[in-house]
Structures are given as C-alpha cells and as structure tokens.
Amino acid sequence: MKIDFRLKEELRRYLEKKIKEEKEMVTVISTYPLTEEEINQIKNNWPAIYGKKIVNIVDKKIIGGLIIKFGSQEIDLSVVNQLKNFRNLFF
Amino acid sequence: MESLGVDIKLLLAQIINFTLFFFIFKKFIARPFSKFLKQEKENEKEKNELLEKAKKREEELALEEKKMREKLKKEYEENLKQMKEEVENLRKKMINEAKDEAEELKNKAKLLIEEEKERLNNEMKSKIGKISLTITEELLKQVLDEELQKKINQKIIKNLTKKVN
Numbered sequence: 001m002k003i004d005f006r007l008k009e010e011l012r013r014y015l016e017k018k019i020k021e022e023k024e025m026v027t028v029i030s031t032y033p034l035t036e037e038e039i040n041q042i043k044n045n046w047p048a049i050y051g052k053k054i055v056n057i058v059d060k061k062i063i064g065g066l067i068i069k070f071g072s073q074e075i076d077l078s079v080v081n082q083l084k085n086f087r088n089l090f091f
Numbered sequence: 092m093e094s095l096g097v098d099i100k101l102l103l104a105q106i107i108n109f110t111l112f113f114f115i116f117k118k119f120i121a122r123p124f125s126k127f128l129k130q131e132k133e134n135e136k137e138k139n140e141l142l143e144k145a146k147k148r149e150e151e152l153a154l155e156e157k158k159m160r161e162k163l164k165k166e167y168e169e170n171l172k173q174m175k176e177e178v179e180n181l182r183k184k185m186i187n188e189a190k191d192e193a194e195e196l197k198n199k200a201k202l203l204i205e206e207e208k209e210r211l212n213n214e215m216k217s218k219i220g221k222i223s224l225t226i227t228e229e230l231l232k233q234v235l236d237e238e239l240q241k242k243i244n245q246k247i248i249k250n251l252t253k254k255v256n
Contacts, residue, residue, distance in 0.1 A: 030244065032237055038244060045251040063231050064240050066247055075254055077247045079231060087220050 022071060026054045029067040029078070033058055042068070 026049045028034060028042065034056045043050050049070055062078035069075075235243075 031235075031240055034244075038248065041245075041248045042251065045248055060232075063228060064235050064243050066244060075251075077251075077254065079235070079243075080228070083224055083227060083231075087224050090220060 024052055026052045027057060027069040028054055029057045029059050029062060029069075031058065031060055031062060031064055042066075 028039070034042075039054050039056070043052075043054070046068075052070070062080050063083075064079035065077045065082070067074065067076050067078050067081075
C-alpha cells in the first residue's frame with residue numbers, strides 16, 4: 001500500500017511537534033492538586049526541568065507520593081509503586 | 092548130590108533161570124532205573140543250582156533295587172533341596188523386587204507430595220502477598236489524609252535531587 005507523500009510529511013511534522021512539546025513539558029501525577037510552591041520546589045530540585053511547563057494530573061490510584069514524567073524519563077515515587085516493589089521483594 | 096536132595100537139573104535150570112533173570116533185570120530194569128535215578132539226581136542238582144542262581148540273582152536284584160531306591164531317594168532329596176533353594180531364591184527376589192518397587196513408589200509419592208506442598212506454599216505466599224498488599228493499600232487510603240500526603244510529598248521533593256542523579 002502506498003501512502004501519499006503529503007500525508008507522510010504531515011504525519012512526520014505532527015510527530016516532531018508532539019515530541020518537541022513533550023520535551024518542553026513535564027507531567028507530575030499526584031493525589032491532590034500541587035501548590036505553586038510545591039511545583040517550584042520540584043523545579044529547584046531537578047535542574048533539568050527548570051523553565052519547562054509543568055502539568056499536574058490528579059490520580060487517587062497512586063495513594064500517595066508523586067510520579068514525574070519528562071521526555072522518555074519517568075520517576076515513580078508513588079506509594080503504589082513502593083508497595084509493588086515491596087511485594088516483589090518478598091514474593 | 093541126589094542124596095542131599097539137590098536136583099542137579101533143577102539147580103541148573105534155576106541157575107540158568109536166575110542168570111537170565113539177572114541179565115534181563117540188569118538190562119531192562121536196573122540200568123534204566125539207575126539211569127533214571129541218575130538223571131533225576133542231576134535234574135535235582137541242576138534245579139538246585141538254578142534255584143541257587145535265582146536266589147542269588149534275586150538277592151542281587153533286591154540289592155540293586157535297594158541301591159536304586161536309595162539313589163532315587165537321594166536324587167529326589169537333592170532335587171527337592173534344589174527346588175526349595177530355587178523357590179526360596181525366587182521368593183527373596185520377588186520380595187526384594189516388591190520392596191524396591193514399593194520404595195520407588197514411596198519416593199515418587201514423597202516427591203509429588205513435596206512438589207504439591209511447594210506449589211501450595213508458593214500459591215499461599217502469593218495469595219497472602221496480594222491480600223496483604225490490598226489490605227495495606229486500603230489502610231493507606233484511609234490513613235493518608237491530605238496533610239500526611241503533603242508531608243510525604245515534601246520529603247520526596249527534598250530527596251528528588253538524589254533520585255534524579
């Protein structure tokens with residue numbers, strides 16, 4: 001099946017844009033909406049994300065703690081993850 | 092002679108008569124009778140000899156029979172002994188085989204029980220783990236209020252530098 005050249009080009013441009021956006025954006029998942037102060041503290045403690053746009057997503061399923069996603073990196077500091085690690089350690 | 096009352100003619104006739112009688116008796120009666128007696132004696136002797144031989148042979152046969160019987164008895168006893176030994180060996184062999192088989196079955200059963208035990212143990216551990224985790228999650232959901240969560244987040248943020256490096 002041949003894909004139209006223009007369509008391919010558009011798709012490429014869209015993906016590049018998305019990747020650029022992802023690179024410029026940091027997602028922080030928490031159980032409650034983070035305050036401005038907390039967000040600034042996160043930025044200060046991780047210089048690589050300083051100046052990037054931070055999006056806060058509230059998810060009660062993580063029970064507590066934070067999950068920070070930046071580009072291809074993901075730092076899972078949630079209570080659920082800690083419990084999972086704990087279970088894997090014993091069982 | 093005549094005065095003695097002996098008649099010569101009569102005497103002669105009697106002598107001739109006696110002689111004739113003697114010859115005839117000897118030839119036709121005494122000899123066959125003697126021969127018959129002799130024959131009878133020989134027959135008797137032969138009969139006795141045969142009887143003796145037969146007796147001897149009978150004794151020999153009896154002895155041989157006895158020997159044969161003894162030999163057969165001995166052979167029978169030996170065969171019986173051998174058979175008994177063989178039966179005993181076979182019995183022992185069968186018992187040993189049965190014992191080995193039983194031991195093997197026992198070991199297999201033991202192994203299966205151990206495997207099953209291990210499996211159940213693991214399954215139980217896994218279930219306990221899952222249940223514990225669920226209970227812990229539920230408890231944490233109830234215990235962790237916003238204030239506590241904020242404290243946790245503060246701690247995480249403080250240690251973030253270590254985590255990212």
